[in-house]
Amino acid sequence: MSEGAHTVEGMDDGLLPLWDDDDVPAARPAQASWADAVGVFDLETTGVDVAGDRIVSAHVGLLGADGTVIRARSWLADPGVDIPEGATAVHGITTEHARQHGAPAREVVGEIVTALQELFAAGIPVVAYNAPFDFSLLKHEAVRHGVAPIVDPSPVVDPLVLDKAHDRYRKGKRTLEVVAAHYAVRLEGAHDAEADAIAAGRVAQALARRYELDGPVEELHTAQIGWARAQADSLTEYFIRIGRIDPADRLDGSWPIR
Secondary structure, three states: OOOOEEEEEOOOOOEEOOOOOOOOOOOOOOOOOHHHOEEEEEEEEOOOOOOOOOEEEEEEEEEOOOOOEEEEEEEEEEOOOOOOHHHHHHHOOOHHHHHHHOEEHHHHHHHHHHHHHHHHHOOOOEEOOOHHHHHHHHHHHHHHOOOOOOOOOOOEEOHHHHHHHHOOOOOOOOOHHHHHHHOOOOOOOOOOHHHHHHHHHHHHHHHHHHOOOOOOHHHHHHHHHHHHHHHHHHHHHHHHHOOOOOOOOOOOOOOOOO
16 A cells, blocks of 8 residues: 555454455445445546646545445545646645655556456446546556556446436536535535545435436446537537637547546
């Protein structure tokens, strides 16, 4: 376990990292609803450019059916570059703090990739709010540091895509903070990777209950590919109509990774 990582108490076996060799997630029973056990994933970064920006902090965890945290691991990385003031204003992590307390970026990226791969291998869906951002940035970081990247994450559940698909005409912002409040999910400490990841997982579970999304998660994953593309096309048309973008500059609707 890296210096920049921490663990939380397991359900019945004391303090355990995510994941020990003997503690990888059990395969999801075929008859269980996907929402009975969900992985959660979030990154805080140096910016919003998935190709060029770097990971500052991260969280990967596992929630039970009632949203209880079963396993969790968080990382603080030294990104190897200065953290812009604008990014620090969002997540609160300064360059100095990351350099002093963060683990080497390559080590952190490798451990995040491994933790996610073990969830996917067990058939556990990973919830990520606005999934293409986190998975795409992680892919570029992996390539940058010589780590084999996750190029086709599956199954993934994206509460942003689900909320837009099932409550299309609700007015207002669709930030995690706003959407969590709409589904009565507590989010304390927004823009903290752990808080955001857990809240997103619980929002996904709330969406599953409200809209009876209890079919095979593989089918839900496939449906989100189409929904995300349609949502990007709709937003593109709106931005063209108000003059915000040129008609040739269409938004990329690729999901869950670009």
